[in-house]
Amino acid sequence: xxxxxxxxxxxxxxxxxxxxxxxxxxxxxxxxxxxxxxxxxxxxxxxxxxxxxxxxxxxxxxxxxxxxxxxxxxxxxxxxxxxxxxxxxxxxxxxxxxxxxxxxxxxxxxxxxxxxxxxxxxxxxxxxxxxxxxxxxxxxxxxxxxxxxxxxxxxxxxxxxxxxxxxxxxxxxxxxxxxxxxxxxxxxxxxxxxxxxxxxxxxxxxxxxxxxxxxxxxxxxxxxxxxxxxxxxxxxxxxxxxxxxxxxxxxxxxxxxxxxxxxxxxxxxxxxxxxxxxxxxxxxxxxxxxxxxxxxxxxxxxxxxxxxxxxxxxxxxxxxxxxxxxxxxxxxxxxxxxxxxxxxx
Amino acid sequence: xxxxxxxxxxxxxxxxxxxxxxxxxxxxxxxxxxxxxxxxxxxxxxxxxxxxxxxxxxxxxxxxxxxxxxxxxxxxxxxxxxxxxxxxxxxxxxxxxxxxxxxxxxxxxxxxxxxxxxxxxxxxxxxxxxxxxxxxxxxxxxxxxxxxxxxxxxxxxxxxxxxxxxxxxxxxxxxxxxxxxxxxxxxxxxxxxxxxxxxxxxxxxxxxxxxxxxxxxxxxxxxxxxxxxxxxxxxxxxxxxxxxxxxxxxxxxxxxxxxxxxxxxxxxxxxxxxxxxxxxxxxxxxxxxxxxxxxxxxxxxxxxxxxxxxxxxxxxxxxxxxxxxxxxxxxxxxxxxxxxxxxxxxxxxxxxxxxxxxxxxxxxxxxxxxxxxxxxxxxxxxxxxxxxxxxxxxxxxxxxxxxxxxxxxxxxxxxxxxxxxxxxxxxxxxxxxxxxxxxxxxxxxxxxxxxxxxxxxxxxxxxxxxxxxxxxxxxxxxxxxxxxxxxxxxxxxxxxxxxxxxxxxxxxxxxxxxxxxxxxxxxxxxxxxxxxxxxxxxxxxxxxxxxxxxxxxxxxxxxxxxxxxxxxxxxxxxxxxxxxxxxxxxxxxxxxxxxxxxxxxxxxxxxxxxxxxxxxxx
Numbered sequence: 001x002x003x004x005x006x007x008x009x010x011x012x013x014x015x016x017x018x019x020x021x022x023x024x025x026x027x028x029x030x031x032x033x034x035x036x037x038x039x040x041x042x043x044x045x046x047x048x049x050x051x052x053x054x055x056x057x058x059x060x061x062x063x064x065x066x067x068x069x070x071x072x073x074x075x076x077x078x079x080x081x082x083x084x085x086x087x088x089x090x091x092x093x094x095x096x097x098x099x100x101x102x103x104x105x106x107x108x109x110x111x112x113x114x115x116x117x118x119x120x121x122x123x124x125x126x127x128x129x130x131x132x133x134x135x136x137x138x139x140x141x142x143x144x145x146x147x148x149x150x151x152x153x154x155x156x157x158x159x160x161x162x163x164x165x166x167x168x169x170x171x172x173x174x175x176x177x178x179x180x181x182x183x184x185x186x187x188x189x190x191x192x193x194x195x196x197x198x199x200x201x202x203x204x205x206x207x208x209x210x211x212x213x214x215x216x217x218x219x220x221x222x223x224x225x226x227x228x229x230x231x232x233x234x235x236x237x238x239x240x241x242x243x244x245x246x247x248x249x250x251x252x253x254x255x256x257x258x259x260x261x262x263x264x265x266x267x268x269x270x271x272x273x274x275x276x277x278x279x280x281x282x283x284x285x286x287x288x289x290x291x292x293x294x295x296x297x298x299x300x301x302x303x304x305x306x307x308x309x310x311x312x313x314x315x316x317x318x319x320x321x322x323x324x325x326x327x328x329x330x331x332x333x334x335x336x337x338x339x340x341x342x343x344x345x
Numbered sequence: 346x347x348x349x350x351x352x353x354x355x356x357x358x359x360x361x362x363x364x365x366x367x368x369x370x371x372x373x374x375x376x377x378x379x380x381x382x383x384x385x386x387x388x389x390x391x392x393x394x395x396x397x398x399x400x401x402x403x404x405x406x407x408x409x410x411x412x413x414x415x416x417x418x419x420x421x422x423x424x425x426x427x428x429x430x431x432x433x434x435x436x437x438x439x440x441x442x443x444x445x446x447x448x449x450x451x452x453x454x455x456x457x458x459x460x461x462x463x464x465x466x467x468x469x470x471x472x473x474x475x476x477x478x479x480x481x482x483x484x485x486x487x488x489x490x491x492x493x494x495x496x497x498x499x500x501x502x503x504x505x506x507x508x509x510x511x512x513x514x515x516x517x518x519x520x521x522x523x524x525x526x527x528x529x530x531x532x533x534x535x536x537x538x539x540x541x542x543x544x545x546x547x548x549x550x551x552x553x554x555x556x557x558x559x560x561x562x563x564x565x566x567x568x569x570x571x572x573x574x575x576x577x578x579x580x581x582x583x584x585x586x587x588x589x590x591x592x593x594x595x596x597x598x599x600x601x602x603x604x605x606x607x608x609x610x611x612x613x614x615x616x617x618x619x620x621x622x623x624x625x626x627x628x629x630x631x632x633x634x635x636x637x638x639x640x641x642x643x644x645x646x647x648x649x650x651x652x653x654x655x656x657x658x659x660x661x662x663x664x665x666x667x668x669x670x671x672x673x674x675x676x677x678x679x680x681x682x683x684x685x686x687x688x689x690x691x692x693x694x695x696x697x698x699x700x701x702x703x704x705x706x707x708x709x710x711x712x713x714x715x716x717x718x719x720x721x722x723x724x725x726x727x728x729x730x731x732x733x734x735x736x737x738x739x740x741x742x743x744x745x746x747x748x749x750x751x752x753x754x755x756x757x758x759x760x761x762x763x764x765x766x767x768x769x770x771x772x773x774x775x776x777x778x779x780x781x782x783x784x785x786x787x788x789x790x791x792x793x794x795x796x797x798x799x800x801x802x803x804x805x806x807x808x809x810x811x812x813x814x815x816x817x818x819x820x821x822x823x824x825x826x827x828x829x830x831x832x833x834x835x836x837x838x839x840x841x842x843x844x845x846x847x848x849x850x851x852x853x854x855x856x857x858x859x860x861x862x863x864x865x866x867x868x869x870x871x872x873x874x875x876x877x878x879x880x881x882x883x884x885x886x887x888x889x890x891x892x893x894x895x896x897x898x899x900x901x902x903x904x905x906x907x908x909x910x911x912x913x914x915x916x917x918x919x920x921x922x923x924x925x926x927x928x929x930x931x932x933x934x935x936x937x938x939x940x941x942x943x944x945x946x947x948x949x950x951x952x953x954x955x956x957x958x959x960x961x962x963x
Contacts, residue, residue: 017875024808025885043811047734050815051742058822069830072851082766089763096753103720103749110727111734111742114663121932122664122925123729131725132672132718139717143710146760151703153762158699174526174617193614194621203616236617237520238629240694240769244835244848247766249694253629254519255613258696283848287769287837289513290520291527292438295840 048115055108059101074244075275078282078303080263081157082247088153092146161261165227168220170284171202172232172239172252175293177284178202179220183213183318193235193254199326203235206320206332215316220284220301222264223309229261240288243301245271251288267303371907379490381482382907386489387468388800391793393496394460395874400503401451402867408444411436413860415842415853429508441841442511443529447503449514450537452782454544455499457647459492461789462586465650466555466579468796472898473573475564475915477908480557484550491547495540502536510537513839515640518611518632522603525618535604538597545590545597552590555583564897566917571936573896573921574667577674578653581681582646589642589685596635603627633695637688644781645684649677651788652719652748655741657921658795659723661894662738663730664932666922669722676715676722683712693761694768702761709759713752720749731925731932735892736810737795743818744787750822751780754829769839772832775825783821790817793877798891802904803884809876813869820866827855895921895935919951 028041077086114122169180169188180202182188189204189211196203204211222228232241234252241260242249250260272280286297304312320327320334327334380386407426410419418434419426429440467485471478479485502509511529512521516537524531559580563572572580602608603624611632612624660667667673689697689705723745732738754776758764767773790813797805836849843849843856890899898905900915915937923934928946940947940955947955 013871014875017872018879021806021809021876021879021883024806025883028808043808044734047739047811048732054819062826065827065830069834069852069855072830073834074848085762085766088760089757089766092757092760092763096756100750100753103724104746106724107727107742107746107749110724110730111732114727114730114732116664116731116733120731122731124666124925124927125668125725125729126666126922127669127671131721132669135717135721136714139714143713143756146756147707147710150706150760150762154699154703154706154760157762157765158702193616196616196621198619236615237523237526238517242769242835242837244766249765249768251695253696254615255625256628256630256696279847281847283846285837285846285848288517289442289839292442292841294442295438295837295842296845298845 044116048112051108051111055104059104075271077245077247078264078266078271079246079248080265081153082245082262083265084153084156085247088146088149091149095142095146157262161229161259162227165229165261166223167229167231168222169202169231169233170220170241170252172234172236172241172286172290172297173201174236174291175297177239177241177286177297177299178216179299180204180214180216180319181313181316182210183215183316185210185213188231189214196235199323204319206327206330212320212334213318214320216319217316220299221309221312222301222303223306224264224267224303226306227261227263230259232258232260237290238288239286239290239297242285242287243282244285245282249287264303267305271303379486381478381486383467383471383479383482383485384800384905384909386485387464389489390459390463390467390492391800393493394456394464394789395877397451397455397460397496398870399874400500401448401456402870404444404448404451406864406867407436408441408448409860409863411441411841413857413863415844436841438841439511439528440508442513442527442839443508443533445839446511446513446516446529447499447509450499450510450541453514453643453647454541455496457782457785457789458548458643459544461785461792462579462582462646462650463489463492463551464789465575465654465792465796466551466583468800469575469898470555470558470579471562472799472901472905472909473576473896474559474562474567475897475910475917476558476562477910477914479554480562481554484554488547488550488554491543491550495543495547498536498540498543502533502540505532505536507531507533509533515633515636516600517636518600518603518629519615519617522600522612523615523617535601538601538604541597542594545594548586548590552583552586555579556587559583564914564917567936571917571920573653574656574670574673574677575650575653575896577677578649578656581677582649585642585646585649585681585684589639589646592635593639596632596639599635600632630692630695630697633692634689637691638685640691641688642684644777645680647781647785648748648788649680651744651785651791652677654788654792654795655723655744657894657896658735658737658741658791659726659745660922660924661795661892662733662735662741663726664733664924665726665730666920666924667722668725668728669718670920670922672718673722676718679715680712680719683708683715687712687759690759690761690764693764699761706759706761710756713756713759716748716752720745720752734811735794736805736807736814737791737892739811739814739818740787740791740794743814743821744784744791746818747779747784747787747821750826751776751778751784755780766835767832769837770832771828771836771838774838775828775832778825778828779821783825787817787821790814790873795892796898797877797880797884798887799898799901799905801881801884802887803880804887804891805880805884806876809872813873813876816869816872817866820862820869823862824859824866827859831855890935893931893933895923895933897936900935900937 077083167182171178187210190208191203192205193203195205232250232252234254239252240249241252246262248260248262250258272278282301284299284301286294324334419430419436420434423430429437431437507528509529510533511527520526521530521534559576599610603610603612609624609627611629612627614625615622656667687705687709689701690709693702758767758776794805794810831852887903889903901909917936918939919936921936925932926934926946934943940951
């Protein structure tokens with residue numbers, strides 16, 4: 001039934017288009033007889049007028065809608081570097097928005113002012129080196145400013161993380177994130193992809209004693225105002241760690257560990273108050289296509305006050321203690337290993 | 346002296362014609378199918394490009410329905426999509442990714458590379474430089490048929506059970522290398538790679554031919570400084586293609602090895618589907634470097650022909666010389682050169698060394714300068730013109746607008762610090778759909794409207810063209826401009842739905858709005874399709890030079906036959922932009938009119954040159 005409807009509808013549409021075409025052709029032939037010397041018709045005036053009209057309507061719409069859309073933009077960055085990249089973004093947007101506006105005034109009003117008129121003749125104006133020089137140098141200077149400011153910010157963001165950073169490891173896999181903290185020794189144990197199995201999904205190497213106190217929470221917690229270093233890896237395909245509120249993004253690459261460090265500036269509680277949304281949570285998303293569940297790789301991140309963070313950190317139970325059976329099954333006696341750790345100290 | 350040379354030329358071309366008359370017996374296959382004639386090959390590329398544009402457009406509507414109306418029941422599409430619609434009437438998530446992937450691949454390669462450059466390079470190069478055909482008609486024929494087979498394979502991949510490739514048009518491994526990771530990386534990906542390998546062969550055969558023809562076969566007097574800007578653009582485009590496509594070929598080949606022969610060029614330390622793979626030592630980042638070494642020049646392979654076409658059309662219909670001819674050539678060359686050294690700006694957050702990021706940010710932002718020159722030159726060409734709005738002219742002005750609005754956001758994205766947040770969000774989608782997708786598409790449309798009379802000897806209906814333009818122009822902005830807002834809000838690309846995240850749960854209205862705008866815009870293309878097909882058979886007969894243009898193609902008969910000019914190929918005496926020259930009787934002087942016939946309008950320099958020539962002749 002639907003198919004019949006669609007087919008008959010399409011045929012009808014084609015017939016209508018055919019008739020319109022026929023009429024337009026006949027009309028133009030009839031008109032041309034009267035005014036065969038005319039180069040253009042009334043349409044030329046209509047088209048010329050539509051450009052400035054579109055300009056006015058278009059820019060009013062942009063202005064009006066930007067006001068509304070702003071409501072749904074992300075709130076002010078919750079990280080130190082995010083403030084500077086946001087500033088750069090709005091600065092650049094201001095500059096290019098201005099260029100967009102000015103060029104479109106010219107581009108959309110010239111067609112109106114210089115539309116074909118029988119008595120007019122176009123100006124033979126093939127070149128002007130001064131003008132060319134002006135619009136080479138001015139964009140070049142603007143670009144130079146943007147490059148330099150961008151370069152300073154970029155170098156600041158990508159310089160090596162300070163040694164006192166809070167460390168944690170984020171691993172992407174199809175289709176969720178897993179997180180590991182170094183535990184009380186502040187050192188992440190080794191890992192290797194051949195150690196991965198159904199239980200030990202991060203492939204932690206438990207023969208490395210540093211692994212024994214590592215814990216793997218269900219939410220990321222980080223302390224406000226401290227340097228936080230994310231050690232990022234993937235165990236299958238490319239993923240990308242995206243923390244939109246902190247302006248953080250870095251790909252997770254199998255075989256090549258990556259990292260990103262930043263300083264969070266607002267706790268989850270502060271953000272909830274600021275937004276008036278008691279359910280607000282910082283979220284971690286994936287931004288590198290990774291398969292059917294790409295759109296659902298959500299993980300919660302909580303920013304605590306440093307004291308709360310310490311409290312949370314100390315409450316966490318190491319993965320190894322929770323999974324003693326597993327360790328026994330791979331031949332590691334956790335009690336004796338722990339003693340070894342103790343004697344090391 | 347001069348007259349002897351002229352006579353020789355005459356006899357030479359005369360012999361050539363006789364040769365055609367006597368020996369060239371054509372049947373249906375040699376004339377329309379395996380044709381050596383550049384005009385027929387151009388039409389083959391155009392029709393194939395249009396076919397692919399419909400498929401690519403329809404795919405975009407399918408995923409726009411999903412994005413705009415995530416709750417809708419898509420049971421109606423079951424007859425077309427079969428099992429890709431789940432029992433609950435939802436689009437399959439992997440099919441969504443496959444649709445996105447195929448939309449990108451088809452639009453970038455089959456529509457905007459083959460359909461645009463293939464059509465107009467083939468059609469215009471011999472006609473505008475004054476040559477009887479391409480340097481090698483045989484290679485040119487092969488170029489089309491390699492493209493055809495490539496397309497056939499890609500088309501077949503749409504219908505196989507595991508679906509077409511689904512890892513994004515950039516096919517980053519390991520996702521694209523491992524069938525365990527996504528079903529599209531099975532047979533679909535193999536077909537994708539084979540198809541692209543053949544596509545690259547086609548593109549190289551075409552490119553080498555374009556370059557050889559432009560360098561060697563220009564008619565008498567057609568120096569590089571007298572070439573129309575279209576030809577300059579096609580020339581640089583062909584060079585970009587010849588230099589960069591082989592790199593994609595290498596990447597595709599290595600990926601084929603990784604997929605089928607157990608090598609590890611791009612694979613390292615992978616545990617998937619319950620087993621640790623034996624592949625170690627490769628680098629997924631290496632693939633990204635190789636891919637974007639083509640991928641970025643590809644953007645300009647798509648865009649430059651469109652810019653060349655619009656230069657020609659804007660000058661013709663403003664009845665003014667293009668402003669800054671030499672600056673335009675310079676910026677084409679500059680853009681062409683720079684396009685090779687900016688590729689890693691697609692990879693700022695890929696994990697590559699941040700120092701490399703700084704270098705590529707610097708190089709990327711330089712490219713804004715030649716682009717700005719081009720935009721300002723177009724605008725100055727309109728200034729004090731006497732503008733006639735043909736549909737081609739409207740599309741060209743539209744192109745300049747889209748080139749600016751999409752180009753300026755490139756300055757933002759090229760800044761590595763800002764790109765951290767915007768990378769792989771809808772801001773990027775908005776940017777390249779405006780500057781590369783829409784602008785190039787508009788160039789293609791402008792070209793079709795402008796050269797249709799030369800292609801088919803008939804006129805397209807102008808009024809339908811105006812309606813088509815305004816719907817498409819406004820539609821393109823309504824679809825892609827709002828995506829900036831969604832991008833600023835952080836929405837990632839290639840998401841099946843946004844409901845899983847609180848951060849991305851806004852803008853449902855805007856997404857629905859974009860989808861509706863997309864449906865209308867795609868629908869408007871059927872006006873064009875109808876106009877195009879109907880006018881081939883029923884359009885008014887075209888006059889010889891309908892737009893009163895200067896370039897050589899308008900000196901051929903209404904429907905040029907094999908060899909393009911029945912008699913001698915015209916010689917060229919002037920640049921192609923002598924519009925509204927002071928003192929001239931009409932507002933245009935075609936390239937083949939000698940300076941000696943236009944003494945009243947010659948510039949002082951030209952008169953001196955003429956005197957020199959006359960002295961030499963006597």
